[in-house]
Amino acid sequence: MSRLDVFINRMLSQRACLNHAVELTKGQPGPVFELGLGNGRTFHHMREIMPEREIFVFERAIASNPNSTPAEDMVFLGDVYETLPAALKRFGPTVRLIHADLGGHDLAKNDVFAKALSPYVEPLLDHGGIMVSSDRMYFLRLKEIPLPQDAVPARCHIYQRG
């Protein structure tokens, strides 16, 4: 299996899991968070499948394609260890869906980041709220739930607050 194969599986799974999460959260209130914007392709997709939702983006520095750049007032600019607590203060535990693709080259480094990030993500979600992540997260109270059929196991994870 080549790195291209792995990458394609990750992208396919990311899309499948996000589409699935939209089904699972349909009609329920709350904002959506995108952790890391990057090129903005996934943000573009999220806007398309959730046109009615407010989607807030957390990023150190915006470097996305102009077609996929969030409005200024929808961005939490800076270090997530500061912006996620700020978002918790602002919104409380009301977030409906959080997506993250930490995905760097270094798998061990991603895992360390996922571990560090998990306690910052966990308190944000509302009851029934969902996190879609390309990396395994380390939550205390969120439960990992089954992937949709068109996702590739281990290329994506879905967690839900009970």
Added chain:
Amino acid sequence: MSRLDVFINRMLSQRACLNHAVELTKGQPGPVFELGLGNGRTFHHMREIMPEREIFVFERAIASNPNSTPAEDMVFLGDVYETLPAALKRFGPTVRLIHADLGGHDLAKNDVFAKALSPYVEPLLDHGGIMVSSDRMYFLRLKEIPLPQDAVPARCHIYQRG
């Protein structure tokens, strides 16, 4: 259709066309050229599906994942308008397969680049030699041939020297 959808289709088509090109050129002599290395995912895939081939990479500056970095003597470093003529001098019209994904954000800019690049690519291919490109190319003598079934039309192009 979101930018994520378009991107997934491009990656799926790139892989399908490369796999197809390997079938079409099986047992025929000649090196393979990868124009643009980027992250190296596609190069990694090409090495996997053509372990017996010499694959030369053309790139301005190597910035690939360490798992997908070519040996130094397999790289033509610099401007393609200089390195492709140098390769033509070295190999003559013997190349079996050329792959290019010029794919930047700016479609108009890609098209200008594809037009400028085409006359540099065309003389390199051997009879029956194939070019797989994510962008439409502007060849005088190469013929566009049908895509494999698992590629998405217009997301990839295959050209062959008669």
